[in-house]
Amino acid sequence: MADRSVLVTGGNRGIGRAIAEAFVAAGDKVAVTYRSGELPDGVLGVTCDVTDTAAVEAAFAEAEAAHGPVEIVVANAGITKDTLLLRMSEEDFTSVLDTNLTGAFRVAKRASKSMLRQRKGRIIFISSVVGLLGSPGQVNYAASKAGLVGMARSMARELGSRNITANVVAPGFIETAMTAELTEDRQKEILASVPLTRYGQVEEIAGVCVFLAGPDASYITGAVIPVDGGLGMGH
Numbered sequence: 599m600a601d602r603s604v605l606v607t608g609g610n611r612g613i614g615r616a617i618a619e620a621f622v623a624a625g626d627k628v629a630v631t632y633r634s635g636e637l638p639d640g641v642l643g644v645t646c647d648v649t650d651t652a653a654v655e656a657a658f659a660e661a662e663a664a665h666g667p668v669e670i671v672v673a674n675a676g677i678t679k680d681t682l683l684l685r686m687s688e689e690d691f692t693s694v695l696d697t698n699l700t701g702a703f704r705v706a707k708r709a710s711k712s713m714l715r716q717r718k719g720r721i722i723f724i725s726s727v728v729g730l731l732g733s734p735g736q737v738n739y740a741a742s743k744a745g746l747v748g749m750a751r752s753m754a755r756e757l758g759s760r761n762i763t764a765n766v767v768a769p770g771f772i773e774t775a776m777t778a779e780l781t782e783d784r785q786k787e788i789l790a791s792v793p794l795t796r797y798g799q800v801e802e803i804a805g806v807c808v809f810l811a812g813p814d815a816s817y818i819t820g821a822v823i824p825v826d827g828g829l830g831m832g833h
């Protein structure tokens with residue numbers, strides 16, 4: 599299982615960083631895309647903005663020159679621009695879609711090129727419970743995260759005969775910078791709706807990604823795996 603070529607987008611902080619660290623701990627060769635900040639130990643950092651197709655291509659070229667064809671890709675990079683529908687500008691909507699959905703498309707499309715040649719691959723999208731349940735003030739974000747489900751399932755159908763799986767991880771509320779920004783009232787409200795009565799930890803998302811990339815998940819594709827403390831009750 600070890601020594602595989604893995605690429606994680608947005609691996610400099612939060613959930614992506616924990617995912618990168620988990621693959622490093624599993625003994626894999628891990629490339630991490632980043633735009634800023636510091637990288638975890640043991641990874642190859644490649645600068646990349648996922649809204650830029652040429653930058654995605656260059657990041658894969660650099661990662662593959664160092665580690666060989668990418669076998670496992672985790673499309674994790676994401677942003678929020680929350681506001682109520684009537685106040686949401688078209689730019690608020692399209693920029694979130696461009697990063698979270700089209701960005702993941704750019705990354706998965708480029709990854710599939712290497713995977714098709716190798717006749718194996720694991721594509722993992724980091725979605726959100728919000729994509730499945732909806733959330734006030736997050737029309738743009740929820741649309742982008744729901745879009746990942748249809749995209750992954752289409753890829754699962756298109757690439758399955760080549761031994762490539764495409765799955766979605768849907769985190770609930772995870773303790774990161776993104777959740778730290780929420781007001782105290784909103785935090786209380788959220789925790790009241792989580793059966794496990796706590797936030798998730800980034801390692802709990804990372805572990806599921808390592809599982810989906812591993813031999814025990816070889817017959818899982820097109821799945822949405824909720825890691826949300828029961829918030830969505832399996833959706």
Ligand code: NDP
Nearest residue numbers: 608612613633634647648674675676726769771772774776
């Ligand atoms: P963070 O805000 O901590 O990290 C986001 C990461 O995405 C950063 O590495 C950031 O890079 C990167 N990123 C953002 N935009 C771009 C871009 N255009 N090109 C390249 N990289 C980019 O978020 P989290 O760790 O909390 O979230 C990670 C993923 O998990 C996201 O997709 C998020 O939607 C999802 N998620 C998070 C939940 C949570 O509770 N935290 C819940 C459900 C889903 P940089 O540092 O350079 O900005």
